[in-house]
Amino acid sequence: MKHLAALNKYFISYKWRLILGLLFTAISIVFSVFQPIMVRQIFDLLSHNIDEYRILSHTSLNKIFRSDFTGVLAFYGISILIFALLSGFFLFLQRQTLIVMSRHIEYDLKNEIYQHYQQLDLNFFKMHRTGDLMSRITEDVSRVRMYVGPAIMYASRTVFLIVIIVYLMLQVNPLLTLYTLSPLPFLALTIYYVNRIIHRKSEKIQAQLSNITSIAQESYSGIRVIKSYIQEDASARHFEDASESYKDSSISLAKTDALFQPIMALMIGLSVILTIFIGGIQVIHGNITVGNLAEFVIYVNMLMFPFFSIGMVASMIQRAAASQQRINEFLQIRPEITDNPGAETVPLTGDIKLENVSFTYPHTGIKAISNFNLHIKPGQKVAVIGKTGSGKSTLAQLLIRMYDPQEGRILMNDNNIRSLTLTGLRDQISYVPQDVFLFSDTIANNIRFGDPTADIEKVQQAARQAYVEKDILSFNEGFETEIGERGVTLSGGQKQRISIARGLIKNPNILIFDDCLSAVDARTEKEIIGNLYAYLQSKTAIIITHRIFALFEFDKIIVLDEGKIVEEGTHEELLSLNGYYSELYARQQRNEEEGVNS
Numbered sequence: 001m002k003h004l005a006a007l008n009k010y011f012i013s014y015k016w017r018l019i020l021g022l023l024f025t026a027i028s029i030v031f032s033v034f035q036p037i038m039v040r041q042i043f044d045l046l047s048h049n050i051d052e053y054r055i056l057s058h059t060s061l062n063k064i065f066r067s068d069f070t071g072v073l074a075f076y077g078i079s080i081l082i083f084a085l086l087s088g089f090f091l092f093l094q095r096q097t098l099i100v101m102s103r104h105i106e107y108d109l110k111n112e113i114y115q116h117y118q119q120l121d122l123n124f125f126k127m128h129r130t131g132d133l134m135s136r137i138t139e140d141v142s143r144v145r146m147y148v149g150p151a152i153m154y155a156s157r158t159v160f161l162i163v164i165i166v167y168l169m170l171q172v173n174p175l176l177t178l179y180t181l182s183p184l185p186f187l188a189l190t191i192y193y194v195n196r197i198i199h200r201k202s203e204k205i206q207a208q209l210s211n212i213t214s215i216a217q218e219s220y221s222g223i224r225v226i227k228s229y230i231q232e233d234a235s236a237r238h239f240e241d242a243s244e245s246y247k248d249s250s251i252s253l254a255k256t257d258a259l260f261q262p263i264m265a266l267m268i269g270l271s272v273i274l275t276i277f278i279g280g281i282q283v284i285h286g287n288i289t290v291g292n293l294a295e296f297v298i299y300v301n302m303l304m305f306p307f308f309s310i311g312m313v314a315s316m317i318q319r320a321a322a323s324q325q326r327i328n329e330f331l332q333i334r335p336e337i338t339d340n341p342g343a344e345t346v347p348l349t350g351d352i353k354l355e356n357v358s359f360t361y362p363h364t365g366i367k368a369i370s371n372f373n374l375h376i377k378p379g380q381k382v383a384v385i386g387k388t389g390s391g392k393s394t395l396a397q398l399l400i401r402m403y404d405p406q407e408g409r410i411l412m413n414d415n416n417i418r419s420l421t422l423t424g425l426r427d428q429i430s431y432v433p434q435d436v437f438l439f440s441d442t443i444a445n446n447i448r449f450g451d452p453t454a455d456i457e458k459v460q461q462a463a464r465q466a467y468v469e470k471d472i473l474s475f476n477e478g479f480e481t482e483i484g485e486r487g488v489t490l491s492g493g494q495k496q497r498i499s500i501a502r503g504l505i506k507n508p509n510i511l512i513f514d515d516c517l518s519a520v521d522a523r524t525e526k527e528i529i530g531n532l533y534a535y536l537q538s539k540t541a542i543i544i545t546h547r548i549f550a551l552f553e554f555d556k557i558i559v560l561d562e563g564k565i566v567e568e569g570t571h572e573e574l575l576s577l578n579g580y581y582s583e584l585y586a587r588q589q590r591n592e593e594e595g596v597n598s
């Protein structure tokens with residue numbers, strides 16, 4: 001329960017809706033209890049007057065008496081109807097306030113979680129599965145909403161109804177009250193346990209359902225592989241197995257569900273029988289009237305739902321508490337990489353120094369960068385080359401503070417980047433990642449992601465510089481072409497170039513390209529390199545690559561191995577070293593020659 005205390009701040013901010021909702025609940029209940037009271041009065045009126053009616057039935061007074069009596073009955077009937085309408089109206093208002101409040105809280109909570117996710121470090125996302133993060137914001141939040149909305153609504157109705165009805169019952173006859181109420185706690189307990197079983201089974205079904213969905217999703221995405229390896233039957237069997245267990249669980253849930261209604265009917269029946277039996281004896285002894293008995297039967301029926309909802313509300317609260325606990329755990333995680341106190345935004349000219357930098361990935365213990373030293377001067381173009389896994393991407397990640405090194409420091413314009421604001425730092429660097437990610441949106445908007453204010457001319461210019469404009473214009477919708485599941489499928493090279501255009505449109509002083517030309521052919525690569533050369537004239541650029549761009553005059557080329565610089569110099573200097581670089585260059589030349597000759 002203590003976990004749910006985190007939600008109190010929302011109750012405070014929606015206090016007026018909450019107070020109004022509770023007030024409407026109370027008013028609606030007050031109107032609803034008039035019905036049994038009036039039924040009692042009708043019954044008593046009837047039983048008191050029935051003898052006189054019989055006596056008068058043979059006289060001329062009968063007509064007058066009958067018309068008066070019918071008038072009284074009609075009055076009661078209309079009053080009951082009016083009270084029922086009033087009660088219903090306030091019930092409507094109660095839902096309008098409490099359920100609407102819960103929707104507002106759900107909205108706020110979702111936004112709070114989403115915004116918190118955005119602040120967390122990459123490390124957090126590496127350590128949690130996407131599905132897990134999604135379910136916090138969807139399933140857990142909807143369970144919590146059941147607490148802040150329906151549970152509060154049912155609980156308040158239950159409390160008000162029980163208090164008012166039990167008070168009215170006690171006024172009539174305490175002994176009868178005791179007997180009538182005795183089966184109801186069992187009802188509440190049974191509903192609680194049955195509800196728990198239903199919930200456990202539903203959870204299992206939910207997991208099986210999401211398993212079926214991901215099997216289907218995976219086989220549709222991987223349909224080319226399935227067909228080319230003739231695995232359609234195996235894939236269908238896999239799906240069938242998952243569906244079979246889903247079916248079994250659903251049938252088992254249906255059986256438990258079927259218990260629900262009979263249990264309710266049994267408990268209501270038991271209470272009514274007890275009321276009529278004990279009440280009948282009390283009527284014979286003259287302790288209560290027939291009207292009281294009728295009133296009691298209605299009370300019993302009115303109390304059924306509140307007792308039923310005690311069980312339901314208890315399990316709703318239990319589930320909400322478990323979900324809120326999970327949400328709290330996430331919300332309490334603080335990002336390690338944030339603005340330090342006194343952080344400043346400093347204009348960056350491209351002077352970058354790495355001093356004795358070492359970095360180990362915290363969750364795997366892999367040392368990716370080891371005692372690294374490098375000085376890049378403003379306007380320099382630096383190539384970073386090295387085998388796969390040598391630490392090239394990690395180096396890029398450290399420069400934009402996706403991670404902080406455990407040892408050493410990184411300086412930009414002689415400021416430790418830890419003392420700069422994160423937005424100031426990242427805003428002045430364009431990072432084109434190795435794994436391209438494009439959003440399901442138009443091509444123009446994907447490029448504009450680098451500069452949301454850019455007009456279409458700027459977008460086109462960036463596309464031209466990234467040598468992808470011609471490709472884009474070949475699509476029917478041009479720059480307005482939708483990408484993603486329902487849009488066009490782009491080739492790997494086209495995606496990479498759109499991602500480069502996104503980096504270029506930002507137009508910062510520092511650019512980092514992380515192996516982002518791996519999927520383009522040699523001719524396109526040449527064109528882009530040519531364009532980049534002009535674009536990067538006055539900028540500082542770090543180009544991480546697997547291939548040597550001999551046409552690009554780098555000020556410095558560094559060769560990485562196991563997170564350390566093993567070779568450093570210009571193209572000519574490195575060739576003369578006869579090391580990894582010259583070997584790579586010779587291999588590349590041979591491949592190109594073979595490619596030309598074949």
Ligand SMILES: Nc1ncnc2c1ncn2[C@@H]1O[C@H](COP(=O)(O)OP(=O)(O)OP(=O)(O)O)[C@@H](O)[C@H]1O
Pocket residue numbers: 126361364366367368386387388389390391392393394395434515
């Ligand atoms: N997010 C991560 N979590 C844990 N270990 C990582 C992570 N990213 C990379 N590594 C490890 O760090 C080392 C350096 O990886 P990095 O991606 O920097 O190499 P790279 O030179 O860019 O490789 P490639 O050329 O294949 O992209 C590798 O051993 C890799 O397994």
